[in-house]
Amino acid sequence: MREVFQQELREVQERLVEIATLVEVSIENATSAFNESNVSLAETVIANDDKIDALTVSLDELAINILARQQPVARDLRIVVSALRISSSLERMGDMSEHIAQLARYRFPEKVVPKTLRSTFAEMGRLDVEVARKLTELLRTEDVAIAEQIRNDDDRIDELHLSVFDKVLGETWKGGAEDTVDATLASRYHERFADHAVSIAKKVQYLATGDWQVSSTPAS
Amino acid sequence: MREVFQQELREVQERLVEIATLVEVSIENATSAFNESNVSLAETVIANDDKIDALTVSLDELAINILARQQPVARDLRIVVSALRISSSLERMGDMSEHIAQLARYRFPEKVVPKTLRSTFAEMGRLDVEVARKLTELLRTEDVAIAEQIRNDDDRIDELHLSVFDKVLGETWKGGAEDTVDATLASRYHERFADHAVSIAKKVQYLATGDWQVSSTPAS
Numbered sequence: 074m075r076e077v078f079q080q081e082l083r084e085v086q087e088r089l090v091e092i093a094t095l096v097e098v099s100i101e102n103a104t105s106a107f108n109e110s111n112v113s114l115a116e117t118v119i120a121n122d123d124k125i126d127a128l129t130v131s132l133d134e135l136a137i138n139i140l141a142r143q144q145p146v147a148r149d150l151r152i153v154v155s156a157l158r159i160s161s162s163l164e165r166m167g168d169m170s171e172h173i174a175q176l177a178r179y180r181f182p183e184k185v186v187p188k189t190l191r192s193t194f195a196e197m198g199r200l201d202v203e204v205a206r207k208l209t210e211l212l213r214t215e216d217v218a219i220a221e222q223i224r225n226d227d228d229r230i231d232e233l234h235l236s237v238f239d240k241v242l243g244e245t246w247k248g249g250a251e252d253t254v255d256a257t258l259a260s261r262y263h264e265r266f267a268d269h270a271v272s273i274a275k276k277v278q279y280l281a282t283g284d285w286q287v288s289s290t291p292a293s
Numbered sequence: 294m295r296e297v298f299q300q301e302l303r304e305v306q307e308r309l310v311e312i313a314t315l316v317e318v319s320i321e322n323a324t325s326a327f328n329e330s331n332v333s334l335a336e337t338v339i340a341n342d343d344k345i346d347a348l349t350v351s352l353d354e355l356a357i358n359i360l361a362r363q364q365p366v367a368r369d370l371r372i373v374v375s376a377l378r379i380s381s382s383l384e385r386m387g388d389m390s391e392h393i394a395q396l397a398r399y400r401f402p403e404k405v406v407p408k409t410l411r412s413t414f415a416e417m418g419r420l421d422v423e424v425a426r427k428l429t430e431l432l433r434t435e436d437v438a439i440a441e442q443i444r445n446d447d448d449r450i451d452e453l454h455l456s457v458f459d460k461v462l463g464e465t466w467k468g469g470a471e472d473t474v475d476a477t478l479a480s481r482y483h484e485r486f487a488d489h490a491v492s493i494a495k496k497v498q499y500l501a502t503g504d505w506q507v508s509s510t511p512a513s
Contacts, residue, residue, distance in 0.1 A: 137374055144364035154357055241470050250461050253473040
């Protein structure tokens with residue numbers, strides 16, 4: 074029984090790694106499509122998001138089946154519940170990739186953002202890809218040092234996100250309303266992508282360090 | 294045992310209703326603060342979001358404790374897992390209210406959006422409040438007819454969200470970059486608020502109708 078359960082937990086982990094790997098490909102393609110105005114790559118990202126969604130649904134069903142059949146308690150229970158939450162965040166990361174790709178497709182053959190913002194978005198995109206890679210690695214290895222790196226990358230992305238607003242609201246901004254709308258949304262999607270990764274990293278760190286100290290449940 | 298479990302499920306439901314009620318107050322205050330440029334109301338929303346966050350954490354702990362102690366199966370298990378997901382969506386609805394309030398505070402004493410957009414945002418805000426009220430009612434009564442109403446309100450909010458972009462990108466738009474950024478973000482927050490409500494409504498409908506037909510879990 075215990076051995077079957079351990080095998081099932083491994084399967085949950087493998088599936089999370091599988092989904093994270095697809096998210097990694099998705100953000101790589103989305104940011105390339107965005108930065109290089111590559112419409113076919115954008116279409117690929119949009120088409121592949123269904124696969125990510127289906128795999129998260131399927132993983133959720135597996136997790137619920139494990140809860141029903143194995144009735145885990147204590148740390149094992151936390152692992153399965155965390156898997157449900159991690160899959161939900163991965164699904165949202167896929168959505169952010171898709172939104173970035175949709176902006177690229179919508180603006181094609183033009184680029185989404187004007188010249189003055191391109192290096193900023195190239196750097197945000199590079200960091201999002203980096204965050205996705207580290208996240209897959211973290212889910213595979215449970216090496217909590219990686220969680221710290223993801224948080225650092227996220228801090229840098231937050232700075233770049235703010236710098237987009239500085240530029241858009243600065244005196245030298247020559248963009249029209251469409252550029253402003255697109256830069257605002259694109260920056261938000263890049264930033265949210267990394268936020269979800271940080272949220273997953275916290276959960277993995279939590280599990281790996283066994284720090285299950287939770288405040289007692291108040292009677293509200 | 295069974296009776297204790299039923300009592301615990303009722304407590305989960307009551308806590309969800311309690312959090313939804315706070316979200317309702319939060320969006321009422323946030324949209325008033327936004328539309329009337331009321332900075333003290335905005336501060337209230339921002340300060341109260343911690344309470345919503347704490348209550349969702351506490352509800353999650355209760356749900357996990359129930360899983361550990363009662364080891365529910367079948368529909369009962371689905372109910373508890375759904376509660377975890379519903380609380381996560383309620384928490385995000387609270388965040389959207391907070392973001393709307395933050396825009397109001399940031400722009401104070403000015404209003405966030407220029408005159409041409411005010412009636413649109415007033416209507417979006419009114420609908421978000423309506424959606425929140427219906428959601429509390431749905432969680433309290435499990436009357437699935439309400440789920441349908443929430444979806445209809447959400448469709449209308451989506452239309453208004455698109456109409457914001459039509460105005461901002463139209464020839465008569467006189468707003469500067471700051472107005473454009475704020476209108477874009479504000480519209481997105483209003484729209485996302487309702488999206489989360491729809492997602493909760495689907496889960497409640499799912500539970501109430503007992504439609505647990507899920508595709509078999511593929512071996513991926």
